[in-house]
Amino acid sequence: MRVKLSLISDSPFCISFNYNHSLQGFIYKALKLGDEEVANRVHNNKKDIKFVFSKPFAHGKKGRDWITDKKKGVFVKSRKFYFLFSTAEPWIFNTFLEGLFKLESITLFGTTFYLEPPKVLKEPNSLSGKPLKVLSPINVFTNNAPNGAKTWDLSPFQPRQSPFENEPMLWKKLILQNLCSKYLFLKGEFYTGELDIKVLDKPDPKSKRFWVKPINGDWIYVRAWELGIMLYGDEEILKITYELGLGMRNSLGFGMLGVM
Structure with a gap:
């Protein structure tokens, strides 16, 4: 189960190269809004198989809409980026989606973002040898x-x-x-x-x-x-x-x- 999350801001922003902690915090916040008990279980139980998420992808064309600063990160002039979230557990996936619908805005990388409607993605039919x-x-x-x-x-x-x-x-x-x-x-x-x-x-x-x-x-x-x-x-x-x-x-x- 996989979903694409697109976020947009009112102004250009910079995505840190060390983005992991910020995106992970966003995920746990959405889980908590969906069901606090589920969020606590996912957060506190190290033995639970949980989820995975992608790196953030700037929207648009490199050079025109975003550029990379080797010291600071990715400067996004298009004001928009996306990342993917995936899990094998329906109870985590459904809780995450429920939380997203309650999330009006989120602060990441020092910038306030607004979430576009999440897009659930179709899984490939086969993977072996591809x-x-x-x-x-x-x-x-x-x-x-x-x-x-x-x-x-x-x-x-x-x-x-x-x-x-x-x-x-x-x-x-x-x-x-x-x-x-x-x-x-x-x-x-x-x-x-x-x-x-x-x-x-x-x-x-x-x-x-x-x-x-x-x-x-x-x-x-x-x-x-x-x-x-x-x-x-x-x-x-x-x-x-x-x-x-x-x-x-x-x-x-x-x-x-x-x-x-």
């Missing part, structure tokens, strides 16, 4: 790095100073394990079918860094990747990937996928 793009960067991490690091954000490519002999292999292994865990949580049974992931050459892979704040946690610096991928497996498990995101820290705004 080129997919990331709508928010993919994050995969481990707490068992051999160099003693408390948390190590993994790369789909081999970094020069990696503490792992084959970091891309571990990146792939943990992504597939995480997806199988989501399947088990939602379906109540182990996934036994084939499952694989391939990193594509196009679009050009890019490493991004973000300051994010987990629930009831401190601010952390996170590395994630924008790239193209292909997934291979049963459509049922790939649908879960589409709805909940690929990789980790999905409810912080990482791992949303779209069809190229």
Whole structure:
């Protein structure tokens, strides 16, 4: 279940590169307006599989309607941006929509926005073997790095100073394990079918860094990747990937996928 949210302001504004916390706060505010009990459950229960959201997309054409300032963020002259929200849980999705209809305005990035009518999006019929793009960067991490690091954000490519002999292999292994865990949580049974992931050459892979704040946690610096991928497996498990995101820290705004 996926919805497109378009927001418009009365004046130009700047979208921070560290947008995650602002958009996550917007989502929880809408959930609270929809049903405070549901919002508290989603917010406080770390074991619940929740949702994923995309990065913000400025409306219009680059150069004419928006430009990127390498230090500050994306300056939007068109006064409008959109992002996507997705979940596999109907009770979360319905509560979120109910809250949106009660939300007259919202302040993000120091600017007041007005919400246009939400647009529920149709899901693709099939995903296996199709080129997919990331709508928010993919994050995969481990707490068992051999160099003693408390948390190590993994790369789909081999970094020069990696503490792992084959970091891309571990990146792939943990992504597939995480997806199988989501399947088990939602379906109540182990996934036994084939499952694989391939990193594509196009679009050009890019490493991004973000300051994010987990629930009831401190601010952390996170590395994630924008790239193209292909997934291979049963459509049922790939649908879960589409709805909940690929990789980790999905409810912080990482791992949303779209069809190229």
